[in-house]
Amino acid sequence: MNLKHIKAIAFDLDGTLVDSIADLAASANAMREAMNLAPLPAERVASYVGDGVGSLVHRTLTDSMDQHSDEATWTQGFNLFIRHYHEHLTVRTRMYPGVSDALGLLRSLELPLVVITNKSQFLAMPLLQQLDIDTAFSLILGGDSLPEKKPSALPLLHAAAVLNVKPQEMLLVGDSENDIACARKAGAVAVAVSYGYRDATTLQADLIVGSLVDLFALLKQSHDPHVHRRD
Ligand SMILES: O=C(O)COP(=O)(O)O
Numbered sequence: 001m002n003l004k005h006i007k008a009i010a011f012d013l014d015g016t017l018v019d020s021i022a023d024l025a026a027s028a029n030a031m032r033e034a035m036n037l038a039p040l041p042a043e044r045v046a047s048y049v050g051d052g053v054g055s056l057v058h059r060t061l062t063d064s065m066d067q068h069s070d071e072a073t074w075t076q077g078f079n080l081f082i083r084h085y086h087e088h089l090t091v092r093t094r095m096y097p098g099v100s101d102a103l104g105l106l107r108s109l110e111l112p113l114v115v116i117t118n119k120s121q122f123l124a125m126p127l128l129q130q131l132d133i134d135t136a137f138s139l140i141l142g143g144d145s146l147p148e149k150k151p152s153a154l155p156l157l158h159a160a161a162v163l164n165v166k167p168q169e170m171l172l173v174g175d176s177e178n179d180i181a182c183a184r185k186a187g188a189v190a191v192a193v194s195y196g197y198r199d200a201t202t203l204q205a206d207l208i209v210g211s212l213v214d215l216f217a218l219l220k221q222s223h224d225p226h227v228h229r230r231d
């Protein structure tokens, strides 16, 4: 795939830049324990991540994808979850292999990098700071930064406007349906990582990469004036 026209890259956070499941599961289970509920396996919590913390609390309280807990229960759960998670953002959360290298390499191509996550801004910012990668990004948009979050195209359209590039000149790398739908609706290139919280082969991305270093290699090839390509 020719990526020559790409001028900026947006990254999803959970399941793409970082593996945050152990800490999210620990906080969900701390919440459940305080509410006299049995713990959930981490893989189950992983399947509930992707639509923001409010939805994660509903799902981990009801142990289902689409049921809602009543308002009082949800408020209690939300407060317990947030209090615990905010204090334990990076106990076991780590960048995936190649992420740190790839961010440096991509910046050497002078491509602005942004984060578009459905995680709340007040959780995403300290998480990125604690892993020491916040300064790699020109813009960090959380799920509550704008009136709409992914799968809406709005965060990507907003990022493109801030960076003064066309949405079609952006590439969004993610691990879920929400990421691919956001990219599609905005007219951006949709790239899926093969190692995230969902099965990438079901996502209908334009491209699947096994590591962000592989993505860098593809972009370098398309952006290097000395490489002559046939496509
Ligand atoms: O729902 C979340 O908090 C995770 O969101 P993300 O995968 O968009 O980073």
Ligand SMILES: [Mg+2]
Pocket: 012, 013, 014, 015, 016, 050, 174, 175, 176, 196
């Ligand atoms: Mg994700």
